[in-house]
Amino acid sequence: MAQDGERSLAVFVDFENLALGFQNRREKFDITRVFERLVEKGKIVFKKAYADWNRFSAYTAMLHEAAIELTEIPRRNQTGKNSADIRLCVDAMDMAYSKEHIDTFVVISGDSDFSPLVSKLKELGKHVIGLGMQESTSELLRDNCDEFIYYEDLEHKHVGLPEFDSSVPDSKRKAFKLLLDSLLAVRRENKEIIWSSMVKDTMKRKKPSFNETYHGYRTFSELLEDAAKNGLLELEMDSRGRSYIVTRFGAEMKMGKQFQSRKPSPAKIRPSQTPAIGLKPLTEHETKNDTNDAILVPVEEIRDTVIVPPVEPILSAVISSGEDDILFSRR
Numbered sequence: 163m164a165q166d167g168e169r170s171l172a173v174f175v176d177f178e179n180l181a182l183g184f185q186n187r188r189e190k191f192d193i194t195r196v197f198e199r200l201v202e203k204g205k206i207v208f209k210k211a212y213a214d215w216n217r218f219s220a221y222t223a224m225l226h227e228a229a230i231e232l233t234e235i236p237r238r239n240q241t242g243k244n245s246a247d248i249r250l251c252v253d254a255m256d257m258a259y260s261k262e263h264i265d266t267f268v269v270i271s272g273d274s275d276f277s278p279l280v281s282k283l284k285e286l287g288k289h290v291i292g293l294g295m296q297e298s299t300s301e302l303l304r305d306n307c308d309e310f311i312y313y314e315d316l317e318h319k320h321v322g323l324p325e326f327d328s329s330v331p332d333s334k335r336k337a338f339k340l341l342l343d344s345l346l347a348v349r350r351e352n353k354e355i356i357w358s359s360m361v362k363d364t365m366k367r368k369k370p371s372f373n374e375t376y377h378g379y380r381t382f383s384e385l386l387e388d389a390a391k392n393g394l395l396e397l398e399m400d401s402r403g404r405s406y407i408v409t410r411f412g413a414e415m416k417m418g419k420q421f422q423s424r425k426p427s428p429a430k431i432r433p434s435q436t437p438a439i440g441l442k443p444l445t446e447h448e449t450k451n452d453t454n455d456a457i458l459v460p461v462e463e464i465r466d467t468v469i470v471p472p473v474e475p476i477l478s479a480v481i482s483s484g485e486d487d488i489l490f491s492r493r
Contacts, residue, residue: 169204175211176271183295202347272299
């Protein structure tokens with residue numbers, strides 16, 4: 163996996179299966195909604211769609227604009243099985259073996275015939291994400307994927323911006339909108355700590371042309387600080403004082419209690435809770451090597467040591483006392 167946990171995604175689209183799901187829908191299929199969600203998962207490095215494009219010529223322009231490579235698979239009436247599925251599986255397996263840096267495979271289909279492909283990719287250590295229409299998705303494929311996303315759930319959910327005065331320029335409002343959308347995307351991925359670098363990477367994937375200087379900021383930290391001043395988010399400096407951490411944003415700002423996005427700090431041991439230790443004398447050889455070091459021995463080991471007092475001083479003291487009635491007992 164790439165640094166900072168960023169995944170490299172390869173997307174394979176079984177367009178003919180998608181057509182089964184949206185052919186009776188009034189709403190036209192929008193591929194941009196799919197990729198807006200996938201860029202939240204990581205960097206998309208490969209996109210290919212398979213179909214008999216003579217039957218779906220109305221969608222080719224949209225797919226070309228999304229930079230998807232279209233693979234023409236003519237439909238054969240002689241065979242009952244669509245050869246597009248076989249071609250998709252061959253390309254996916256070839257990439258799994260030849261491109262080790264690609265760690266996430268996205269299969270956009272609901273066909274249960276892709277379940278063996280998903281199992282093999284997982285066996286090779288790949289993370290598999292499925293995406294399909296509810297009406298044309300098999301439960302077998304859905305349950306076999308590491309993640310599965312329904313197209314119907316890909317609604318355009320944007321974080322609402324508060325009312326700004328007229329002094330805030332439009333360019334800054336656009337930056338704030340993209341910032342909050344990216345924060346929401348990071349939160350959807352269940353990140354425990356939202357680092358500023360993580361937020362900027364998500365913004366760049368959502369909008370590759372993003373540059374904070376275009377919106378009037380010298381650095382990305384200045385953008386975060388300005389958003390915090392406008393009440394859009396809350397910042398916290400990390401323990402080393404080098405980077406910002408976003409602790410809460412959007413609707414979370416209305417909560418009275420701070421949103422817990424960081425891992426709980428380790429419990430501190432108070433002085434009264436510190437386990438007792440004993441000191442073991444150093445040997446002559448150890449003393450010569452380092453006279454300032456001491457060997458620490460647990461108290462339990464010291465307690466188990468039997469201390470035998472010298473016998474001769476005790477006997478001499480008893481004899482000199484002149485006591486005759488002395489009872490000696492042995493344990």
